[in-house]
Amino acid sequence: xxxxxxxxxxxGIGEVRAGDDLAALILHALAAQQLELCDGDVLVVTQKIVxxxxxxxxxxxxxxxxxxxxQIAAAGRKDAHYQEVVLRESRRIVKMASGVLITETHHGxxxxxxxxxESNVGGGGLITLLPEDSDRSAVQLRAAIHIQRxxxxxxxxxxxxxxxxxxxxxxxxxxxAGIDPLVDYVGVDDPYGYTMHASAIAIGDELASAAELxxxxxxxxxxxxxxxxxxxPTESSAQRLVRDxxxxxxx
Amino acid sequence: xxxxxxxxxxxGIGEVRAGDDLAALILHALAAQQLELCDGDVLVVTQKIVxxxxxxxxxxxxxxxxxxxxQIAAAGRKDAHYQEVVLRESRRIVKMASGVLITETHHGxxxxxxxxxESNVGGGGLITLLPEDSDRSAVQLRAAIHIQRxxxxxxxxxxxxxxxxxxxxxxxxxxxAGIDPLVDYVGVDDPYGYTMHASAIAIGDELASAAELxxxxxxxxxxxxxxxxxxxPTESSAQRLVRDxxxxxxx
Numbered sequence: 221x222x223x224x225x226x227x228x229x230x231x232g233i234g235e236v237r238a239g240d241d242l243a244a245l246i247l248h249a250l251a252a253q254q255l256e257l258c259d260g261d262v263l264v265v266t267q268k269i270v271x272x273x274x275x276x277x278x279x280x281x282x283x284x285x286x287x288x289x290x291q292i293a294a295a296g297r298k299d300a301h302y303q304e305v306v307l308r309e310s311r312r313i314v315k316m317a318s319g320v321l322i323t324e325t326h327h328g329x330x331x332x333x334x335x336x337x338e339s340n341v342g343g344g345g346l347i348t349l350l351p352e353d354s355d356r357s358a359v360q361l362r363a364a365i366h367i368q369r370x371x372x373x374x375x376x377x378x379x380x381x382x383x384x385x386x387x388x389x390x391x392x393x394x395x396x397a398g399i400d401p402l403v404d405y406v407g408v409d410d411p412y413g414y415t416m417h418a419s420a421i422a423i424g425d426e427l428a429s430a431a432e433l434x435x436x437x438x439x440x441x442x443x444x445x446x447x448x449x450x451x452x453p454t455e456s457s458a459q460r461l462v463r464d465x466x467x468x469x470x471x
Numbered sequence: 472x473x474x475x476x477x478x479x480x481x482x483g484i485g486e487v488r489a490g491d492d493l494a495a496l497i498l499h500a501l502a503a504q505q506l507e508l509c510d511g512d513v514l515v516v517t518q519k520i521v522x523x524x525x526x527x528x529x530x531x532x533x534x535x536x537x538x539x540x541x542q543i544a545a546a547g548r549k550d551a552h553y554q555e556v557v558l559r560e561s562r563r564i565v566k567m568a569s570g571v572l573i574t575e576t577h578h579g580x581x582x583x584x585x586x587x588x589e590s591n592v593g594g595g596g597l598i599t600l601l602p603e604d605s606d607r608s609a610v611q612l613r614a615a616i617h618i619q620r621x622x623x624x625x626x627x628x629x630x631x632x633x634x635x636x637x638x639x640x641x642x643x644x645x646x647x648a649g650i651d652p653l654v655d656y657v658g659v660d661d662p663y664g665y666t667m668h669a670s671a672i673a674i675g676d677e678l679a680s681a682a683e684l685x686x687x688x689x690x691x692x693x694x695x696x697x698x699x700x701x702x703x704p705t706e707s708s709a710q711r712l713v714r715d716x717x718x719x720x721x722x
Contacts, residue, residue, distance in 0.1 A: 222685045222692070227476040315720045322720065330636040339670070380672065384635050384721035385581040387714050388653045388673030390680070392637070402639045419590070421631065422639025423684060429641070430681035433674065433700060434473045441473070449684060463638050469566045469573065470635035470721065 222450050228255065229434035230443040238275035243364030245273075246443055255445065257371045260453070262446040263361070264431035267350055267379040267394060268337070269442040270357045276349040280305050295319040302336070302347065309334035309349055314471075325350060328462040329394055331381045351377065354395030355457045362397040372453060374399035378428035384470065391432035393424035393458050400456040401425070422461055423451075473701050479506065480685035481694040489526035494615030497694055506696065508622045511704075513697040514612070515682035518586070518630040518645060520693040521608050522599040530596050531556050546570040553587070553598065560585035560600055565722075576601060579713040580645055582632045602628065605646030606708045613648040623704060625650035629679035635721065642683035644675035644709050651707040652676070673712055674702075 232249045236242070242265070250257060257263075271277065285293070285300035289307055293300035296319010303321070310323035314330055323334045327350070335350040351357040358375040365373055377395030382388075393401050401424020431444035465471055483500045487493070493516070501508060508514075522528065536544070536551035540558055544551035547570010554572070561574035565581055574585045578601070586601040602608040609626040616624055628646030633639075644652050652675020682695035716722055 221482075222480060222687055224480065225478040225681075225685055227478065227681070229473060229475065231472075317720050320720070380670075385714055385719060386643070386673060386676070386712050388671045388676070388712060390641075390673050390676050419631075420639045421683065422637060422641050425637065425639070425641050426680035426684050429677035430476075430478065430684060432672065433677050433681060434476055436473055461637050461639060463636055468636060469568050469571070 223448055225430070225449055226445075226447040227430050227434050228445040228447065229441045230255070230445060231441060233269065233440075233442055236269040236272040236442075238272065238277065240273045241364070242270065242273045243361055243368055246361075247365065247369055249443070250445075257365065257369055257373060257445070258447065259372045260374075260447075260449075260451075261371070262374045262376060262399065262427055262449055262451075263365070264376045264378050264391075264428055264444045264446060265358075265361065266435065266442040267335070267354070267377055268348060270351050270354070270361075270377050270395075271348040274351055274357065276351055277346045278305060278349060279345050280347055281345065283308070292316070292319060292321065298333075302338075305347065305349070306333045306336050309336055327354060327394070328459065329381075331379070335379055335394075350379065351395065355397065355459070356395075358395035358397035358458075372398070374451070374453065376401070376424060376428055376431075377458075378431065380432065390425070391428040391435075393422075393428045393461060396424055396456055396458045396460075398453050398455070399424070399451050400454050400460065401427075401458060402460045424458065424461055474699055476681070476700055477696075477698040478681050478685050479696040479698065480692045481506070481696060482692060484520065484691075484693055487520040487523040487693075489523065489528065491524045492615070493521065493524045494612055494619055497612075498616065498620055500694070501696075508616065508620055508624060508696070509698065510623045511625075511698075511700075511702075512622070513625045513627060513650065513678055513700055513702075514616070515627045515629050515642075515679055515695045515697060516612065517686065517693040518601055518605070518628055519588070519599060521602050521605070521612075521628050521646075525602055525608065527600040527602055528597045529556060529600060531598055532596065534559070543567070543570060543572065549584075553589075556598065556600070557584045557587050560587055578605060578645065579710065580632075582630070586630055586645075601630065602646065606648065606710070607646075609646035609648035609709075623649070625702065625704065627652070627675060627679055627682075628709075629682065631683065641676070642679040642686075644673075644679045644712060647675055647707055647709045647711075649704050649706070650675070650702050651705050651711065652678075652709060653711045675709065675712055 531552035
């Protein structure tokens with residue numbers, strides 16, 4: 221039985237720069253907040269600070285836009301340099317309309333503009349790219365926290381994605397370490413003995429969404445601690461949440 | 472600034488029957504758990520018990536399958552009576568493949584099988600339909616709680632929906648009362664002065680997802696209380712989360 225959860229915002233991380241030790245920054249902010257990490261805590265960390273720490277920032281003016289990027293830019297609101305960066309971060313275009321690109325990233329995630337983002341970067345004309353390997357980012361952060369603090373947590377790297385049919389973005393998991401983001405009830409009996417056929421729950425995405433509620437877009441809270449969630453620590457991957465193209469009706 | 476949230480599972484609701492007073496059942500379970508509702512609490516209630524209380528149950532054998540329902544059934548795993556019910560609950564078929572129907576419900580929600588569900592019903596061959604007007608269900612529950620207990624809460628009626636591209640279902644809001652499920656940051660400056668252009672967050676869905684983490688599919692926890700979430704009480708609707716077809720790239 222799942223008990224009460226706490227979703228705790230972590231403040232005071234401050235500006236993150238390329239090469240920063242994210243584990244150390246997080247542990248320092250936790251200490252300042254007099255919060256002690258526990259085994260089993262789930263740490264949700266926004267992609268933005270992971271990308272910054274990993275130096276995944278780029279000045280779009282430094283890339284030469286292709287003819288195709290120029291064509292996309294002419295139809296929309298973003299400039300050709302930006303569109304060129306988006307194309308380079310994509311392995312497939314899922315949908316194009318009036319300058320909006322929904323693409324599949326090299327990780328297999330499908331989102332607007334391949335996750336390339338201009339907000340919350342902090343001037344200089346830089347934009348952020350998604351971490352090159354967001355599972356690896358999560359694994360490294362989890363290991364660093366274990367080494368520096370001796371606790372075994374789960375880590376979720378999150379980003380806000382739009383979705384078809386529904387308004388608004390929701391926070392989802394793009395990198396995972398120490399927790400299976402997909403809980404499968406297929407074949408399990410409900411309390412009435414009905415065997416469920418299609419009931420896997422994307423708890424990785426739900427944990428990311430829960431964390432977003434204390435983060436906000438403009439509050440400068442890039443990390444949340446989720447305490448009290450029951451799970452079995454395990455090696456896993458956000459790839460568990462990427463639908464196999466063979467079974468995707470909306471590819 | 473958003474403070475810590477608590478996500479509290481509500482146990483002991485027990486079996487819900489057509490005509491039951493859901494507000495009374497919830498308040499009784501809260502009392503048994505020695506939990507006092509507060510102004511501002513967000514109550515997330517699964518569609519299943521709302522549908523049961525509203526008598527939105529049907530024996531599929533009682534409907535005559537059309538030729539089209541029989542054709543769908545022949546391609547899939549569900550029977551023709553079930554498919555007939557799904558068709559009657561739909562106003563548009565978004566996608567059909569190997570007996571799987573993704574449809575638009577009469578409310579405008581797009582989901583598998585129009586939300587018609589066989590699990591957690593409790594025998595007799597009955598299946599549940601979504602509430603006829605899930606916003607109205609939320610408004611009524613909110614009003615009944617105010618009358619019976621004198622507190623002003625927000626209510627979210629939730630259901631687990633699959634989504635394109637990503638594995639697993641997540642809990643989303645299909646009925647809303649007392650809270651705006653969409654927080655719009657468009658035009659707001661980020662901490663660095665960058666004005667955001669496409670940043671509305673579907674907090675209604677995120678609250679539903681957060682609640683699911685303490686519900687589980689087989690734990691018999693159909694209600695969660697979210698305490699500590701900052702919002703301005705307001706009349707609103709889950710229709711805020713339904714994308715205008717004119718702006719939907721994946722219709």
